[in-house]
Amino acid sequence: MAGSPQDAVHMARAVELAARGHGHTSPNPVVGCVVLDAAGRVAGEGFHAYAGGPHAEVAALREAGERARGGTAYVTLEPCDHTGRTGPCSGALLEAGVARVVHAVADPNPKAAGGAGRLRAAGVAVTAGVLAEEAERVNAEWLTWARLGRPHVTWKFAATLDGRSAAADGTSQWITSPEARADVHRLRARSDAIVAGIGTVLADDSRLTARPALAEGRPLRVVVDPDARTPATARVLDGAAPTLVAVAADTVTTLGADLLRVPRDGRGLDLHALLKELAAREVVSVFLEGGPTLAGAFLARGLVDRVVAYVAPALLGAGAAALGEAGVRTIGEAHRLIFDEVSPIGPDVRLVARPAPPHPRREK
Template identity: 50%
Template sequence: MASAVEIDAMRRALLLARRGPRGLNPQVGAVILSPAGDVLAEGFHRGAGTPHAEVDALSQLASGEARGSTAVVTLEPCNHTGRTGPCALALIEAGVARVVYALDDPTDAAAGGADRLRAAGVDVENGVEADAAAALVHDWVTLQRTGRPHVTVKWAQSLDGRAAAADGSSQWITGPDARRDVHARRAQADAIVAGTGTVRSDDPALTARSDDGSLLEHQPVPVIVGASETAPDAAVRRHPHAPLFYATHDLRAVLADLAGRGVQRVFVEGGPTVASAFLREGLADEVLVYVAPVLIGGSRLALGDIGVASIADARRLVVASIQNLGDDLVIVAHPADDRSAPAPLGADAAPDTRGDA
């Protein structure tokens, strides 16, 4: 059983892990404790090709200084050679006596580090702060399991399920609190997806902004999908990140390319056509719906055809949370066959009430 000192060290390792970039590799943190429980070194993974968290921490110690120590790591030490060597072997060679980790590595290539450590006589404890570690790397795990990023499909609607009025106007169905929440969630994504139709009609900036209109620190990469051309003076072309344009309707190909670029979390915010396409293809891991207590009527539905011909084909969801945002509601749900979805991300920023959502 992990000691209180080791649990505290794991919580510190989880904070360290968040310093690393999201990408093709998981965010991992490590803390090395002396036999007396003092912190000897800390480390985290700084990106593909760089030392893993355990080796990063060990590199700060003199030869022999780690002997008899405890390594506290957020993910099972790897057991394979890629751009770097096996972390399990590095810990063994450093003389680490005990390893405490949170999650088993889900990849076939890297798993087995715990068994290698035990075979070498190292005491191993796993499952410490596992829920927090799972939430941290959930999107990366989705990438390993499915070969594509985690996809959140978002839309805003009236109480009767409309996305716009008869004249096409939709700003604003929801109030400022809901729009603030949208911007905070954009800032937590790696990429934001819209269709060429939405870009042409609404000219969205696809940025994450604060209440005063300034850009939040993290910005998702804008992704535009569709065969139509985007105007040279479109707002999205002034985004801090160069937009990615995909002249295709093959969403799986788009997601595969984004995965190859290290994108882990995709936020789909492109209007009814794009939202319906992701749902129809079964590519939505999470649905985010903002509901305003207004009635609009008419034919401009928030969703179009999603491939449901009869009630037996209806896409069943599990509601993860329902939250009041001013006068509006935000509902977070995920497919009924995927109960591994993480807790919904909260709005921890104060974005611009003039958002594109």
């Protein structure tokens, strides 16, 4: 890691600040900033609070005022060098007279990148890479969108301790507690889109909305429905939030809904193409709530970036599994994960994990 132990302390605070923007900044990143004065004392803090609003650096510099001159700015993402709805943060830092800038992650957006170079050219000392892993994790959704051209996908499921998402007779309400269900609504509200398969819509007739009240136009509801089987009376079409029904490009339908036509991939849709289409609509984060078949299809194609599992202290012994076929033929092909969080929520346990990096192949 670049920088000093003191750099890590202030960057850790910047990461905490960045997290406050979750669910409010899309399609912009979450960013946090801490500004020290020339003596090394904290003079200002800020974070990007909403899309179109002041960037983290500007908010921190406003709080710091003249105390920023000769000081240091800690930013979780490389300061932008782009004029959009706001001016370039590199220019704001130069105007404030900051002597040193420490950033965690380079900006992958070619339109906004270059701030570090501009600062260096103007004589500002720049240190990069401090707490990069932590800053990447807090900004995982936007970085996935910017680097890969597709939304970041979080797959959520609820199951019993033996991995069942429904009983043998198909009943599934409620496996988990009210506390867990309230937490799901919180995560839904932070996402740009909620994606579910036609099987889930037909079985549960879920509205796929978030409570409490939604921000206007969010989250988008997306039904993966290759053959346009969504009933016209389905609650997902109730107008409470915008809805896209993703159908196969060759499907003939009279369904009165906003349709997104996507190429087929076998019996389903081309999920890569679906995510590219959503990314083009500035969908940065997807909350996947499809059943076991759709979840397995996303996993098999390497399109799940985070798993959030709510596990209830109950056993069924029979019934639907939480995950269907996911492209695994032998134990060596298992989708390995790294736990980021294990926490109680009501009587249940919430597990948060991300895909483990692949093991490098050994040279023979």
